Amino acid sequence: MNNSLSFESPSLSRRQFLNFLTGATVAATAGSALYVAGKFFLPPSESTGVGGAIVAKDILGNPIPATQITAEAPGTRALVAGLAGEPTYLIVKDDNTLDSMGIVDNCTHLGCTFPWNPVDQQFQCPCHGSLYAPDGTVVRGPAPLPLKIVHVAVIDDRILISPWTETDPRTGEKPWWV
Template sequence: GLWLAGGYAYFFAPPGSAAGGGGVTAHDALGDDVTVEKWLATHPAGDRKLVEGLKGDATYLIVTPDKKIETYALNAVCTHLGCVVPWNAAQQKFICPCHGSQYDSTGKVVRGPAPLSLALAHVNGDSGKVVLSTWTETDFRTGLAPWWK
């Protein structure tokens, strides 16, 4: 299973994309920096919408029930064959349109063929901007080391 991580070598950040502290500022669909204030003003509790995140990958920001941006974000790339996985609000899970893989609300794989959960990223909004950084700690969903290292 860990060999699959080798296929994701393109995830490394391009030069010049890093923000302070080793993170990358998230960008919206227009390429603008995502700010905490603006995001929360336009996205309701429970919302999961895409931003451009680490290595330019489509990444979900999650708005918590108490209207804060969750401290983790989810890489939207399916771990099966790389399709972008949309959030299905009605079913409260991510469902891949390519081969039917499913992930729960935290991005944990619950139905194959995807072999692994969606990759995590840390979210920090202390500067006012949403900054994403690589998740290197244990995956809280599985108790395992991250496969995306």
């Protein structure tokens, strides 16, 4: 039996060890910088409910309680941020509840946003003069299609907005936006 120590060269030289440390430091620094850049450029994921429902939010991204909107007078159209941040009108019914159908505020002519005119009881696009009935159907062009609609539900004072994929109740046809 040989109990003597071996004088062979070590398996990792000093140069290899320093190269490994330098590479690990560069990789850790680059990885942390890429992580921060990725978090900055990727939007935060939004939790969705059944059927892709999201919570209605105000212009600052804060959830809007249903009681805040239902406290308004019947017939009021409240503008909130809906699916994909699209401005969406919610309608207060006569019994101070929200209508189950919301109307997306994008003109089907060129995508302009428009106000609700309570005096004339219609949506009026200021860009090219399209007029829409209270349910979003076209009264006067050049808009070729009715406004997009979404489902609206209230659960625990939260307003949930989800995509409308069924037959459009205004036309009786498959929705153009599906």
